[in-house]
Amino acid sequence: MDRGYRERRDERWLTDMARDENSRFLPLKDLNILMFQDPQIGLGWLGVDELRRLRIDSVPLFLGQMGNRMSQASFFAVDISDHKKAAQALTDTGSYQFMDARTVTKYVSGEDSGIVAQARSQVNWHNRNGFCSICGHKTFIKRGGQVRQCSYCDTEHYPHTDPVAITLVSDNERCLLGQSHGRLARTNIYSALAGFVDQGESIEEAAAREIMEEAGICIKNIRYHSSQPWPFPHSLMIGCHADAVTTDISIDDEEMADVRWFERGEVLLALESKSGTLSVPGPIAIAHHIIKAWAMNDTR
Numbered sequence: 001m002d003r004g005y006r007e008r009r010d011e012r013w014l015t016d017m018a019r020d021e022n023s024r025f026l027p028l029k030d031l032n033i034l035m036f037q038d039p040q041i042g043l044g045w046l047g048v049d050e051l052r053r054l055r056i057d058s059v060p061l062f063l064g065q066m067g068n069r070m071s072q073a074s075f076f077a078v079d080i081s082d083h084k085k086a087a088q089a090l091t092d093t094g095s096y097q098f099m100d101a102r103t104v105t106k107y108v109s110g111e112d113s114g115i116v117a118q119a120r121s122q123v124n125w126h127n128r129n130g131f132c133s134i135c136g137h138k139t140f141i142k143r144g145g146q147v148r149q150c151s152y153c154d155t156e157h158y159p160h161t162d163p164v165a166i167t168l169v170s171d172n173e174r175c176l177l178g179q180s181h182g183r184l185a186r187t188n189i190y191s192a193l194a195g196f197v198d199q200g201e202s203i204e205e206a207a208a209r210e211i212m213e214e215a216g217i218c219i220k221n222i223r224y225h226s227s228q229p230w231p232f233p234h235s236l237m238i239g240c241h242a243d244a245v246t247t248d249i250s251i252d253d254e255e256m257a258d259v260r261w262f263e264r265g266e267v268l269l270a271l272e273s274k275s276g277t278l279s280v281p282g283p284i285a286i287a288h289h290i291i292k293a294w295a296m297n298d299t300r
């Protein structure tokens, strides 16, 4: 998806595209995504005719364009949470359902998961930023949703992304995995340790601080592996590997239910869902990929 950074500065072009019969609109209701009833078919993109028929008049958020020079289509997200009849009409057809974004990613391609992440984060941000944080007056959408501008003091407000360092620590043949309190506590699902990057902190500093806070382990040689947008609500997961300098675990009870060292052999089994004692997150999560890279000895 080309996010159309140049095109979206042209408000007239955006208006034209929002009326164009080739444009596609992805409805969200309470941040859930419209999917076909058979989720294998994928995302429930609607055309402009269907929006009109359903009397959906929310300002669409421009996601970007796809296609080649000859046939390019514009894609939008449209929040229909306030259009309850339209949402009901869509599900009443039996063709569609609204699905939680996490579940959607189990059925759609990596590219579509990216679109879902963008759509969900954007809709969520717009819903929470209807008023200026400087002067309290109403804000309005600009550049197809990239910016909101205050109607009174003209301040432009940009959506922010919260960086999260997620770090797989190893001492050669073992890696450090934990589970926080909450829905995964006391299951056998363990993951790499993660935490938000504070203001004024580097990724490396954040990784070292989090691992020390949550597990009492000192680390070195922190290196970047890959990243993943995580729209719950608007994070960027930054996957790293690091080497343990110390190995005695001291758990932060307030945040973590358990932290342990796991042997490479057991982790390899867990990655294939063949371990009776350990489960790790599936391939939709970056944790899976940094754990796998370490287990396969591919951490550069």
Ligand SMILES: [Zn+2]
Binding pocket: 132, 133, 134, 135, 136, 137, 150, 151, 152, 153, 154, 155
């Ligand atoms: Zn203002």
